[in-house]
Amino acid sequence: MFIDCSNTLPEFIFEEPKEIDPNNTEYRLLFGKKWAQLAGMSKEEFFQKAQQQSVDAVMRDVYAKLEEEFSMDKFLNMLSESNIVYHAIHNMDYGRDGSEPPADHDYVAEILKKYPGRFIGFAGYNPHKGTESLKTVRKALTEQGYKAVVIPPYEHGVKADDRKYYPLYALCDELNIPIWIHSSINYYRQTSVFLDHPSNLEAPLMDFKNLKIIAGHGGWPWVPDLIAMLLKYENLYVDTSAFRPKYIAEPNTGWDMFMYYANSLIQDKIVFGSDWLTLGMPIKDVISEIEAWPLKDSVREKFYWKNANKVFNLGLKAPVLNKNM
Structure with a gap:
């Protein structure tokens, strides 16, 4: 069985945008072709349409098809x-200023209530929204069934070791709540590629002794740096989400140290995260490619669910096959 630590609801990925931030166009072009494939459109067709129309116009067509394909019933099945x-x-709170109220957490709370034992809610925090955002996160964790927190430093334009995040870290430390932090390359033209470097996780890990951090997206292209930190810090974990598994297993793609140490020194620090919606791959195809990784059976079990079970305090005792809805 699997616990997927890095994902969100299909509608959060595929909702129709009213407008596309010019700084985000690269993401739409990078991942849009993959989402188009989920919608039955070839990459060639996607790029041809993108040359003839605006990117947002093409994406609206893709989103309309995906909205039908990924209804909640089909998604759960x-x-x-x-x-x-x-x-x-992942209920992200985006933005680089405090001009808007904190992201709504009530909608996801209703889903967590409606489908108990099916989802892990990650509350989104925005450091620019200060105390109001912190209150929203505290309520989500203590009253609404959320079990984790998520932050994307590149979206906030703030490194993970910035003191603006420290009230959140203190809260997570206090409540024994894990936090997922984007720790890999970003593609925003106006944002430093190093803003999400794994080394930015070190100060919080040193300052908050019980803080559990999941380094999202594996630290690529700085995998060796993250491996060194995993060896040093007891409460640091990592997923490999948002990267196609078959390439992770190939030599000279930057993942060599991860694959080498996954079976030994970091076997208790790795958690399964797919971001299959972002990849534009059916989850079964993502899993199929990971099945080809040269992991020991005991390590595979830890990676798929046992480590996450411990991190999120889920209390699972044995594999559950094809959980009934």
Whole structure:
């Protein structure tokens, strides 16, 4: 069975945008072709349309098809068929200023209530929204069933070791709540590629002794740096989400140290995260490619669910096959 630590609801990925931030166009072009494939459109067709129309116009067509394909019922059936017993809902709070109120957490709270034992809610925090954002996160964790927190430093334009995040870290430390932090390359033209470097996780880990951090997206292209930190810090974990698994297993792609140490020194620090929606791959295909990794059976079990079970205090005792809805 699997606990997917890095994902969200299909509608959060595929919702129709009113407008596309010019700084985000690269993401739409990078991942849009993959989402188009999920919608039955070839990469060639996607790029041809993108040359003839605006990117947002093409994406609206893609989103319309995906909205139908990924209804909640179909989505839940897909999870059951792939033996995903818990699926993350990253409820991000984006933005680089405090001009808007904190992201709404009530909607996801209703889903957590409606489908108990199916999702892990990750509350989104925005350092620019200060105390109001912190209150929203505290309520989500203590009253609304959320079990984790998520932050994307590149979206906030603030490094993970910035003191603006420290009230959140203190809260997570106090409540024994893990936090998922984007720790890999970003593609924003106006944002430093190094803003999400794994080394920015070190100060929080040193300052908050009980803080549990999941380094999202594996630290690529700085995998050796993250491996060194995993060896040093007891409460640091990592997923490999948002990268196609077959390339992770190939030599000279930057993942060599991860694959080498996964079977030994970091076997208790690795958690399964797919971001299959972002990849534009059916979850069963992501899992199929990971099945080809040269992991020991005991390590594979830890990676798929045991380590995450411990991190999120889920209390799973044994594999659950094709969980009934």
